[in-house]
Amino acid sequence: MAPALINANPTIFAPTKQSLRRNDLNARALWIDQRDESDEDSEAEEDIDQQEVFDLIRGISDPEHPLSLEQLHVVSAEQIELSRNRVLVEFTPTVPHCGMSTIIGLSIRVRLMRCLPERFKLDMRVKKGSHQSEDAVNKQLNDKERVAAALENPALVDVVEQCLSTASKRDDLNPLDL
Amino acid sequence: MPSLPEIKYPYRLEQIAELTGHEDKVWSISWNPHPEHPLLASCSSDKSIRLYAYSPPSTPSSSPSTGSERKDKESEYNFRHVSTIATGHSKTVRSIAWTNDGRTLASASFDSTVGLWERSPSNADASSSASGDDSPETNKELGVSGEWELTTTLEGPDSEIKSVAFSTSSSSTSPSPYGNVGGLVATCSRDKSVWIWENVGDGEWETVSVIMGVHSQDVKCLAWYPGEDILASGSYDDTIKLYIDDPQDDWYDFATLEGHTSTVWSLAWEPLPSPSSSTRYLASASDDKSLRIWARTDTPKKGVLGHVNSSDQRWECVKVLKGHERSVYSVSWGHSPFSTDSSYEDAGWIASTGSDGRINIWSIKAPTNPTSHVPLVELIASHEDAHGIYDLNAVAWAPHTTTGGMEGVLASCGDDGVVRVWKVVKND
Numbered sequence: 076m077a078p079a080l081i082n083a084n085p086t087i088f089a090p091t092k093q094s095l096r097r098n099d100l101n102a103r104a105l106w107i108d109q110r111d112e113s114d115e116d117s118e119a120e121e122d123i124d125q126q127e128v129f130d131l132i133r134g135i136s137d138p139e140h141p142l143s144l145e146q147l148h149v150v151s152a153e154q155i156e157l158s159r160n161r162v163l164v165e166f167t168p169t170v171p172h173c174g175m176s177t178i179i180g181l182s183i184r185v186r187l188m189r190c191l192p193e194r195f196k197l198d199m200r201v202k203k204g205s206h207q208s209e210d211a212v213n214k215q216l217n218d219k220e221r222v223a224a225a226l227e228n229p230a231l232v233d234v235v236e237q238c239l240s241t242a243s244k245r246d247d248l249n250p251l252d253l
Numbered sequence: 254m255p256s257l258p259e260i261k262y263p264y265r266l267e268q269i270a271e272l273t274g275h276e277d278k279v280w281s282i283s284w285n286p287h288p289e290h291p292l293l294a295s296c297s298s299d300k301s302i303r304l305y306a307y308s309p310p311s312t313p314s315s316s317p318s319t320g321s322e323r324k325d326k327e328s329e330y331n332f333r334h335v336s337t338i339a340t341g342h343s344k345t346v347r348s349i350a351w352t353n354d355g356r357t358l359a360s361a362s363f364d365s366t367v368g369l370w371e372r373s374p375s376n377a378d379a380s381s382s383a384s385g386d387d388s389p390e391t392n393k394e395l396g397v398s399g400e401w402e403l404t405t406t407l408e409g410p411d412s413e414i415k416s417v418a419f420s421t422s423s424s425s426t427s428p429s430p431y432g433n434v435g436g437l438v439a440t441c442s443r444d445k446s447v448w449i450w451e452n453v454g455d456g457e458w459e460t461v462s463v464i465m466g467v468h469s470q471d472v473k474c475l476a477w478y479p480g481e482d483i484l485a486s487g488s489y490d491d492t493i494k495l496y497i498d499d500p501q502d503d504w505y506d507f508a509t510l511e512g513h514t515s516t517v518w519s520l521a522w523e524p525l526p527s528p529s530s531s532t533r534y535l536a537s538a539s540d541d542k543s544l545r546i547w548a549r550t551d552t553p554k555k556g557v558l559g560h561v562n563s564s565d566q567r568w569e570c571v572k573v574l575k576g577h578e579r580s581v582y583s584v585s586w587g588h589s590p591f592s593t594d595s596s597y598e599d600a601g602w603i604a605s606t607g608s609d610g611r612i613n614i615w616s617i618k619a620p621t622n623p624t625s626h627v628p629l630v631e632l633i634a635s636h637e638d639a640h641g642i643y644d645l646n647a648v649a650w651a652p653h654t655t656t657g658g659m660e661g662v663l664a665s666c667g668d669d670g671v672v673r674v675w676k677v678v679k680n681d
Contacts (some may be wrong), residue, residue, distance in 0.1 A: 151466070193643075196644075214516075218516065220347075222472070223363075224344075224345070224363050224443070
């Protein structure tokens with residue numbers, strides 16, 4: 076018998092129209108080797124906005140269901156705050172005692188670590204009031220040493236990679252196709 | 254964030270070396286404390302330790318140098334890579350520490366073990382007898398060259414080790430043919446424990462104490478009180494604990510320092526002010542973006558830790574230092590250079606750094622009023638983006654030596670995989 080899911084009946088939301096700038100962003104997301112640090116302050120061209128950050132994370136899968144964080148309303152463009160070289164991503168766990176919050180948070184962090192320009196410092200938090208141990212979850216997700224150690228744990232990395240496998244294939248997800 | 258108006262501080266930092274080679278984040282650096290082994294070690298997520306040798310200038314700078322002499326300074330110190338230890342740790346090497354005699358290096362890893370490394374004696378002996386050359390240059394090279402071998406692995410903690418530190422008490426540093434018998438080393442871990450091991454000779458280390466149930470969370474950092482077997486630890490539980498050994502029983506925590514509102518990342522005791530007085534202060538760096546200075550306040554007598562039988566010790570925060578925009582990951586406390594005045598008031602210089610990429614240098618002076626415990630703190634230098642856009646993970650002052658030459662020299666390391674060495678220079 077399969078172990079009980081923490082959140083067996085999640086509420087599913089329809090995904091919004093894709094950003095028209097998605098193609099541009101994908102091209103840029105492949106730049107990992109092409110980042111040109113000798114660019115004179117290229118902040119103007121490389122200015123990232125909420126929608127672009129959201130586009131990077133909307134397709135990440137929930138660890139327990141073949142559904143995206145967007146469909147589950149875990150992440151939204153409105154919950155992303157940007158300031159010069161700083162991104163704050165707020166996410167809403169599906170249920171208040173969600174044990175999967177750390178995995179979800181870690182997946183978002185890894186995705187953004189790989190895709191955002193290196194100059195961005197990322198901070199994360201769960202939406203206030205959405206989790207029983209929000210301070211504890213926030214502290215773990217923002218502890219750089221704990222995150223680094225977690226990413227050296229093969230079992231944990233496997234789960235995160237699973238969640239990330241759909242991150243750029245959002246179109247394939249059909250909410251009715253469970 | 255609008256750029257701040259240019260503030261003119263009394264001092265500035267000038268880079269004297271840029272040491273590349275690590276292939277991942279560099280978490281920590283440690284200077285070999287012994288004058289015969291002028292080495293700087295760095296450790297990384299790439300699981301290696303890199304060793305750089307340098308040449309301390311033969312004459313100490315008697316006056317602060319100006320910027321135009323920078324080119325001379327770089328070649329003057331001659332930092333060069335001499336060795337890489339492929340540690341064999343299966344995960345990140347998070348922290349490294351040297352024994353006082355400079356002969357042993359400890360590597361603490363996320364794989365939950367600590368490696369103890371020594372240069373194989375055959376290397377040094379063979380080189381000296383073969384060449385029959387006793388020139389100072391050769392001896393200097395002998396002090397820094399050679400292959401490093403794993404002599405011991407310390408195991409026990411259940412999860413990632415975050416820090417390792419050797420005691421510098423006299424019982425820990427009296428040499429013997431088999432190393433510093435009686436010497437202590439401490440480690441701390443995510444499993445909330447602090448372990449203390451003792452050197453029992455022949456390359457063997459025995460567990461002396463496993464301190465559990467003290468911190469309620471991940472223990473991040475350790476610092477031994479200079480010259481004594483008294484230990485401080487900082488934790489994810491936002492507190493600092495002080496420990497001592499009860500000879501009739503076991504190691505125990507005799508004080509808890511509370512005040513930080515988030516994880517304590519790093520600790521540094523004031524270095525011994527002078528042979529006749531003892532360390533008065535402890536500095537801590539925290540995720541709450543501040544640093545704090547702590548002192549024992551239940552006694553009017555300054556600078557004496559005292560006999561620690563009573564649990565009446567009261568430790569209080571006597572200063573909060575604000576000057577960072579993000580988590581402060583590291584604090585190091587060194588002697589202040591350029592001071593000809595060895596007055597009791599001078600308590601050295603603190604260097605701090607963290608996620609904001611800034612290195613701050615603070616001068617500390619002990620109050621002249623004998624009943625006050627509050628030090629005078631001044632921010633004397635601030636260097637932005639020391640490693641560009643990257644987080645800095647650690648800073649460490651070069652060792653204070655009687656021959657001098659390394660005053661005001663500071664190493665830093667960051668997420669860019671680079672180690673930089675700086676000299677604090679006076680602004681005209």
